[in-house]
Amino acid sequence: MEPLDLFDMRERYNRQQIMLCFNGPISRSLIEEIGNALRNYLEADHAHPSAAMDVFGVYIEMTQNIRHYARLKGWPEQEAAATVVIARDPQGRYVVSAGNLVEQADGEVLLAKIDELAPLDKSQLKAMYKEQLRKPRTDDAASGAGLGLIDIARKASEPLVGTLRQLPDERGFISLRAVI
Incomplete structure (x- = not known):
């Protein structure tokens, strides 16, 4: 393994205004611990309460979706990383x-x-969210890309951005970005 240049990493994070970064297997307890750290950071940053709630809500939705997806697929811990x-x-x-x-x-x-x-505006996203809420849910229904994604889009101040990098073995790496 090549040695890490932590100073360079720190400087890059500061330039990009990264306040929190995590890479690795993600458990329910880790989601909670990072969430607590995020709340504390937002308080220290004097974030507006509604913005802080939205940032926290989007973080929770994204990380829980990742964990749920990996569990659904039965993937080992390393592949269940976020x-x-x-x-x-x-x-x-x-x-x-x-x-x-x-x-x-x-x-x-x-x-x-x-x-x-x-392309949807806030009122259209709200209507879509309510429509999704009214749909009947069954235990065996496929989940994903539904209510939670719409909720993230509603909280975002601009359209969500997603990318998919194709990897070998019919897999990809999906990234989602929300601006609050």
Whole structure:
């Protein structure tokens, strides 16, 4: 393993205004611990309460979705990993990004849903959210790219951005970015 240049990493994180970064297997307790750290950071940053709630909510939704997906697929811990970054953009808005391994076909479905949500305004997203809430849910129904994604889009101040990098063995790495 090549040695890490932590100073260089620190400087890069500072330039990109990264406040929190995690990469690795993600458990329920780890989601909670990182969430607590995020809340503390947002308080120290004097984030507006509604923005802090939205950032926290988006973080929780993204990380729980990643964990749920990996469990659903029965993947071992290393493949159930997440990469999560919370930063500020040049305008001072919060940017929540998360990525994980997916089956390529599942990633393509998620990207299509993100593209479907992108042109919608706040009132259209609200109507879609309410419509999704009214749909009957069954235990064996496929989940994913539904209510949670719509909720993230509602909290975002600009359209969600998703990318899918194709990997060998019919897998991909999906990334989702929300600006709050």
